[in-house]
Amino acid sequence: MNKIKSISILxxxxxxxxxxxxxxxxxxxxxxxxxxxxxxELLRKNNINPVxxxxxxxxxxxxxxxxxxxxxxxxxxTSSVDLENLKNLVEQAVDSALKQIILISSxxxxxxxxxxxxxxxxxxxxxxxxxFAVEELVKSFVQFKPVILRMAGLMGYDRNPVNFGxxxxxRANPNGRTNMIHRDDAVEIIVxxxxxxxxxxxxxxxxxxxPTKKEFYTKLAKMNRIEIPIxxxxxxxxxxxxxxxxxxxxxxxxxxxxxxxxxx
Numbered sequence: 682m683n684k685i686k687s688i689s690i691l692x693x694x695x696x697x698x699x700x701x702x703x704x705x706x707x708x709x710x711x712x713x714x715x716x717x718x719x720x721x722e723l724l725r726k727n728n729i730n731p732v733x734x735x736x737x738x739x740x741x742x743x744x745x746x747x748x749x750x751x752x753x754x755x756x757x758x759t760s761s762v763d764l765e766n767l768k769n770l771v772e773q774a775v776d777s778a779l780k781q782i783i784l785i786s787s788x789x790x791x792x793x794x795x796x797x798x799x800x801x802x803x804x805x806x807x808x809x810x811x812x813f814a815v816e817e818l819v820k821s822f823v824q825f826k827p828v829i830l831r832m833a834g835l836m837g838y839d840r841n842p843v844n845f846g847x848x849x850x851x852r853a854n855p856n857g858r859t860n861m862i863h864r865d866d867a868v869e870i871i872v873x874x875x876x877x878x879x880x881x882x883x884x885x886x887x888x889x890x891x892p893t894k895k896e897f898y899t900k901l902a903k904m905n906r907i908e909i910p911i912x913x914x915x916x917x918x919x920x921x922x923x924x925x926x927x928x929x930x931x932x933x934x935x936x937x938x939x940x941x942x943x944x945x
Contacts, residue, residue, distance in 0.1 A: 689750035692757035700868050701729045736766040748777040756785045759815050771822055782825040786816055788833045793919035800883045826880035833860035833887035843901040855895035855912035857920040860887045863942040873932045887923040890939040
């Protein structure tokens, strides 16, 4: 098998940009898309070839350059994806040099089952969700040997969960479980998938610990010396616990400790 050398990242944002930098450092040629030409200078400074792509109104010439890579990482927020426009983009890659697609999805594709969920739990999937529709679209292009990475709640750096819903004095579902992943772990998983040339797989990506929301946000409040939120206690809180055993075994991966990731 020929080693992958070139990567395109659709969406060089909060996650896609550090993925691009990490891949450049690892010796890959990286092309990154943005919807704002003002970001070109930042990408170039980090040796990422910038292209302007907006799935609502893409530029055909730049899309041609973008699809010359061997691997496409789709790192745009799924909530902002127009299915038809994404389909058109991937269809244009059929006759290109592209060999593989890696989709950054979310564990939000799963329903609250009040149980642990692995990748094989088809009944736990929310088949009516947009996340599921995007995953199915990407998987339908079997020639690109898609890998689906279902990320838990992304945190780290300027995304401290203690700030999520900071204006709310009351937090719901206190006995629900937290499923989180630090951005550094997410980046490393993506890079390892590319380096090991894994194909046709789906992985849950979530830290080992799953404290209740009450435990989690209480501890974060104390760590950050802010007021502990009030919790709206109800009898039947819903939850899901995302199993990460498959990705740990496949990539020989160890997740960062949840609270240590947010210290300081």
